[in-house]
Amino acid sequence: MLRALPVVLALGFVLIGRVNSHQESGEWSCESGSEIRLEAQFRPGLVTLDGHADDWEGIYGSEFSLLPALDPDDDDEYKAGKMTVKTVHDGRDVFFLLQVDGEYKYSKGENNKCPSVALMFQVGEHATYHNMGGCEEEADSCTNKTCKGHEVDIMHFSIGNAIPGRLYGGNPIDNRDGNGGDRFGHLVDVYAWNPHCRHLDGIGPSGNDSSAQNDWKGAWWHSSFDVHSGFVEQDSPYASGNPKGTYYFEFSRPLRTTDRLQQDAQFTIGGSSKMAVAFWYPVDGKPWHGSGHYSINCDWVPMDISSGSSVLSQSSTSSSGSTAGIFALLLSVVSLCSSVFVGYRVLKPKGVPFTPMENL
Structure with missing residues (x-):
């Protein structure tokens, strides 16, 4: 338990440190398409969580332009291509696939020199997409009381220590310690009230709660890989050079979790939730920073959970x-x-009846 504490604190400092630069250049404006929706179809027994997209071929996906989250200007769109988002559920878990084109970039142990993705969901009724929940309290005054109703649920996957095709996220060690961390691959379960007030599940300014856990699992892949039997850490960087191709990020989480702290979104079959998707990429080889991410929309995107x-x-x-x-x-x-x-x-044809000669 004591050995785990520095890891948790380090993760907390990483999360907090990355949002200190979250400053907007001017007044916020958003022109969101109201017709944009995602649908989690009921498709049991279809998806294997391994980072590969083969089992998603028959699933309809929505395609989004990736614009800078803080200043969604078309001129600054991610140049390599659009992001396709697909989602299904099997009645117990909900699955997500994100696919986006991009040259292969990987630097072991340096998350901000590798692509990264995040999913964000509305939890509190007053939680806004803009400002990650929209609570107006400062970092030293935001609590579950002062920011009540502004909670958002975030899954963030940074792949600098994650082997392609291997499963990361919730694991017995971190879940035993009662937090949303992932010391192995940095696929973490986070909640926030605004960009300056976000924490691993189970950790907060008012104290920690050991009932929390990381409910997410996920894997990643790149289409340039020519090995399909499985990588190990010694194979890093897993591909030579910077070949062009497509990144795949695959995730799952239970529709309902055991959260009792208002830190997880809860999904209902036949219902609708609000979500957002963020993407970080080391453009021109330059390390990305926390607020320098792209987003699929400048507001929440509704996600419908189809019933069987x-x-x-x-x-x-x-x-x-x-x-x-x-x-x-x-x-x-x-x-x-x-x-x-x-x-x-x-x-x-009607036959003529035969008449014997003696009868004539």
Whole structure:
């Protein structure tokens, strides 16, 4: 327990240190498309959480331009391509796939020289996308009382110590200590009230709560990799040079968690939640900083959790249509056969009866 404390504190300092530079250049403005939505389809038994996108091919995704989060100007759009976001659920867990083109960049142990992603969800009713919850308290005065209703739930994955294709996030060691950390791959579970007031789940200004845990799991991959049997740490940097390709980030989390601290978003089948996606990239090889990320939208994006009944209803409708079609075809065949038989009987030549000679 004592050995784990420096790790937790280090993670906390990393999280806090990265947001100190969160300063906007001018007045905030946002022109969000109100028609933007994501749908988590009910697709049980489909996704294997390994960073590969093969099992997502039949899933519809939404494509987004990536604009700077603090100043969403089209002129500063991420140049390598758009981000595609896909999501499904199996009735227990919800799964996410983020895919975005980019030259392969990896520097072991240096997170800000590698791509990074985050998902953010509204928890409190008053939590805004802008300013990460929107609580107006300063870092030394934000608490679960002064910022009540402004909670947001964040999953942040920095891959500098994460092996491609391996699973990171919640693990028995960090969860035993009661926090949202991940000492192995930095796929952390965080909550926030604003950019200057964010903490690992279970850790806060009013004290720590050992009931918290990291509920996320995830993996990453790049399309340039030519090894599919699995990497180990000694294989770093896993690819030679900076080949062009596509990054894949795959995540899962239970629809409902055991959170009792108002730090996790809770998803309901048939309901809707609000989310955002952030992407960091070392453009031109320059290390990124905490507030220098791209976002898929300048406001919350609604995410609908589809119910299994709607899928079954569609399936039943399709099945009913198929049955009706088969019955109609069978009826047509019977009618055709009857017509042929009747026609044969009508057109059949009538034979002349034989009369013996002695009867003439």
